[in-house]
Amino acid sequence: MLGGHDPARRRERGAATLETTGVTIIAAMLVVGLIVSATPQARIIGETFSYYVCQVVTLGQGGCTPPSSSPEAHKPTDPCVVTQDGVERNAKVSVLVVTASDGRRIEIQRLSNGEYRVTVTDTGGAGAEVGVGGGLTVTVADTTVGGSATANAGASLDIKDGDVYYTDKDGIDDLMNALLQDQVKDATVGDSGPIRWVTDQATDLVGIGHDLPDPDETYAEGGVSLNASAQATALTESANAGLSESALLGVRHNRNGSTTVYLTTTVSGEAGLQGLGIDTEGNPQFQGAKLEGKLQVVTAVTLDAEGNMTQVQATASAGGTSTGLATALFGGSGDAAWTNQQSGLHVWQATLPIKDSADQTTASQFLLAQGVGSLGAWTNPLLGTAAAIGTQNFFDAVRNHGTLTQQTYDTNSSTVFGVDAALELGVEVGVSGNVKTDSMTTTGAQYWDGSQWVDWEECAA
């Protein structure tokens, strides 16, 4: 044996070195942990410390919980709606001949980042519809508006079909000119075909043409027909007690090629929460309390062009008796002023970006709890397995490394008024049906920074 080197001993020396290194790392981290434990970053450092100790002890094979991110990392990056004004076309462009009272609607929202979000839709919509983020709107009290337009009177989450454009302050004039011109043409010569082509060329030639850009987002809604195949497959109701079967609400096409599918589920009382896997007994705030009311939860699943899930978002709007349900489900606010608020709209939103296999499993569990086995070619990997319902895991993951927000809104739609369609269409001067303006303002906004609710300054009015 040349040199007298024993390979086995060499391996043992290496093992000893690894053990020594591990102990050294743990010792060093203990010291560092003690030093920084009194700093504002103590929680995250503590989680980081625990994570690496776990990794060393289990040689990287254990189920170690990674540290949550910094408070700043939890701050929502998507803009929120701070004001909204909607004007219907049949009032704005009164010289047009309109054939229905539900004229195409252009809605302009000013977002917290200074951008404008312009939604163009053909549906008239009833009641006051306000955007609450994530492509969703809240319809308040059906046709009841004004002073009674509170969540107590009934509010439902919905999406609004149509095209959406985003622009900045410099671009809003051109966009509106293009939209209005486009709609003048739509109403007079149709939105395509040879006459429209000629009209477009003519307006360009005389220098008054404005190109309408491709929309940034396109929304479509559905109802019974959209859900017919699910009903045909199941034939019977299979929902858990207190939990409605998840139904498709609609879809959003995004310019980057991704698609967002919206599903809606109704949670009824404590039985519904337990159907979702939420143990309210574990929440001191609701110990012994019997939670009542109904809560509509809309789950938005975004998949990229290849069908990979990239984000799952849950949104709920509540007021009155359903506030307790929402608070239990989303983690709630420790702020008594928020918890006790009984009027106005209160909207919670939990967003989990899917970054690794753990997120995928968490999202799959959350969707399975709502009865979602597939979305086209995407098949829930837990389908048919005896996997535990993991809704609480979803909200834990969101609190750990996602985005969790809550907002309150004051709706003021008392400006809705009707224009009596006394003029016959034969007169062809174009004003018929209702002319509506909606408005709403955010009255408060908070986000979860990883350890507590903090004010979301940009989204407060």
Next chain:
Amino acid sequence: MIRRLAAVSGALTLALALTACGGDGGDEPKTADDPYLPTGSPSVTVTMTSPPADYSTVSGEGFSISAPGEFQQRRLTSADGEPMLVLEKPSSIEAIPQRVVVIRDVDPQQSAAEQSFALESVKAAGGPAGDAERSQVDVPGDAGPAFLITWKEERPAEGASTVQVTYWQLMEQVGKDLIINVVAFAPTSEFETSEVSKILRTFVADDSQVA
């Protein structure tokens, strides 16, 4: 300015000429209120058909459809309280029969064009493996438009196993207040040899009440 006016005048003349010879405009781009109409070409063109001689015709509320005798008939009520017709026979997989279901969508909030757009989008969202397609289909009578959406998806079979199922859904706008859906499905492995797609193609809406 004069050149511009001349150009406009010429363009309008061209427009009138095109209008005069436009006829039915079968190949013309879709017009007004139809941002959700199909724009691509389907891989397979599907046409509605008369029922074969060995099929029996079944009537429902506002429609008729024909099927071979081995398909059992059930009349149920859908989740929204409307009558629902089910025609089915066992397949090789117990959990997934060969089935055709007719479902009424009364007072729909969205048109068949928009709902079929949404359905195609949802089924395509999971990636190309779903083979989601949508096409506009000519249907008998004055009703319509009608859209056919086809796709494949995994459904639970036994235990932890899943089976791929092929779906066809016909969505016909019978009138402003009514869409009738015909959903036909069977395990993909036997869809081609099953009768479900042929049954779907015999569907005829009663458009006598169409305004």
